[in-house]
Amino acid sequence: MKKIMIIDDETDLREMLNLMIHKEGYKTSMAEDDEDFLSKIDDFQPDIITLDVMMPGLTTREILDKLKAKKTKPKIILLTVVRYSEEEKQKLYKMGIVDYVTKPFDLDDLISRIHKYLDK
Amino acid sequence: MQLKKADQLKTDFLNVTSHELRTPMSAIKGYVQIISKQALGQINDEQKKALEIILRNSNRLDTLIQDILDISRLESETMKFIPEKINIKSILEQTVETMQSFTDTKNIMITINLEENLPDLIIDQEQIKQVIINLLNNAIKFSYECSIVTISFRKTREHVLFETQDFGRGIPKNKQDKIFEIFYQVDARKDKKFGGVGLGLVISRGIILAHGGNIWVESEPGKGSTFRFTLPIKPVQNLEERFRDVDIFKLNLINMR
Numbered sequence: 001m002k003k004i005m006i007i008d009d010e011t012d013l014r015e016m017l018n019l020m021i022h023k024e025g026y027k028t029s030m031a032e033d034d035e036d037f038l039s040k041i042d043d044f045q046p047d048i049i050t051l052d053v054m055m056p057g058l059t060t061r062e063i064l065d066k067l068k069a070k071k072t073k074p075k076i077i078l079l080t081v082v083r084y085s086e087e088e089k090q091k092l093y094k095m096g097i098v099d100y101v102t103k104p105f106d107l108d109d110l111i112s113r114i115h116k117y118l119d120k
Numbered sequence: 121m122q123l124k125k126a127d128q129l130k131t132d133f134l135n136v137t138s139h140e141l142r143t144p145m146s147a148i149k150g151y152v153q154i155i156s157k158q159a160l161g162q163i164n165d166e167q168k169k170a171l172e173i174i175l176r177n178s179n180r181l182d183t184l185i186q187d188i189l190d191i192s193r194l195e196s197e198t199m200k201f202i203p204e205k206i207n208i209k210s211i212l213e214q215t216v217e218t219m220q221s222f223t224d225t226k227n228i229m230i231t232i233n234l235e236e237n238l239p240d241l242i243i244d245q246e247q248i249k250q251v252i253i254n255l256l257n258n259a260i261k262f263s264y265e266c267s268i269v270t271i272s273f274r275k276t277r278e279h280v281l282f283e284t285q286d287f288g289r290g291i292p293k294n295k296q297d298k299i300f301e302i303f304y305q306v307d308a309r310k311d312k313k314f315g316g317v318g319l320g321l322v323i324s325r326g327i328i329l330a331h332g333g334n335i336w337v338e339s340e341p342g343k344g345s346t347f348r349f350t351l352p353i354k355p356v357q358n359l360e361e362r363f364r365d366v367d368i369f370k371l372n373l374i375n376m377r
Contacts, residue, residue: 010143010147012144012147013147016147016150016151017150020150020159023159081135081138081142082135082138082200083200085202086202086204103142103143103146104142104145104148104149104182105146105149107149107153107154108153
């Protein structure tokens with residue numbers, strides 16, 4: 001069964017994503033900050049991570065750097081509020097992010113992207 | 121050095137504020153969708169209707185937030201433009217899809233006329249979509265129930281011309297220039313219930329002018345309005361700089377044409 005890890009410091013959003021993704025039939029795990037996800041990721045070994053851009057706090061880059069040091073290489077979908085230029089998108093892809101959605105996002109849209117990256 | 125730091129602070133502030141505002145919006149929108157899909161149990165028609173109203177209003181709120189953030193960016197001159205080669209047909213399809221529930225509520229029929237072989241344009245996709253959504257929103261807002269809104273895109277010698285026509289209440293001649301001014305609403309008492317604070321056309325004008333195009337209206341009270349904008353086929357450079365040069369507080373529409 002495919003596993004999705006949800007990283008978001010906002011409790012309501014974290015639990016909302018957890019509910020929806022779980023109902024789609026995936027196994028889920030939640031984390032609210034870097035310590036939390038670093039401690040859980042090795043055991044859980046997610047296929048995909050939904051990563052909310054957490055502000056203020058650790059930058060996305062810092063989180064991705066920490067992730068790089070880990071064995072598991074999950075695909076990462078970023079939940080953000082800004083749009084990215086082609087150049088910035090390339091930088092994101094290099095950091096391991098496969099896709100991003102801008103908030104407030106459409107749940108169906110996010111779910112279909114998760115499906116897409118799990119199929120690949 | 122100081123100027124750069126101030127700019128960065130402004131951008132950071134706007135990004136953090138944007139995040140703070142969008143987070144509760146995400147929760148509201150998300151849970152409404154979850155309940156609507158009956159993922160938490162069956163719901164009856166009345167409940168479904170109520171949820172649609174919540175969703176519609178949260179979208180309204182989101183538009184307002186977007187407008188306010190855009191004006192803040194306008195003010196602080198940190199509005200970002202991402203020009204890319206974009207297919208006209210696809211952005212139109214996306215925007216019409218976004219407007220679906222609004223058109224359904226008022227039973228408006230949208231007819232679309234897309235000329236064949238429209239050239240791809242180098243534009244900021246999200247900004248232009250925002251303009252189209254703004255114009256369509258107005259067209260639907262000011263239309264009577266069960267009427268038609270037409271949308272067309274065609275090519276002129278040097279431009280692509282967008283046109284949307286509604287058959288609603290129209291705009292008096294002496295107000296046709298003013299509607300592109302900040303906070304202006306033709307009839308504040310009536311318009312208030314439609315939502316918005318009169319920012320949409322201001323921002324739309326700024327976006328179109330920044331892209332090197334023009335935007336204008338033809339209207340007759342009681343008969344309806346036609347809004348048009350052009351986008352040059354040969355793209356302009358420095359969208360951000362051009363956007364900053366647009367004087368959003370004064371109107372010089374005559375000189376722009």
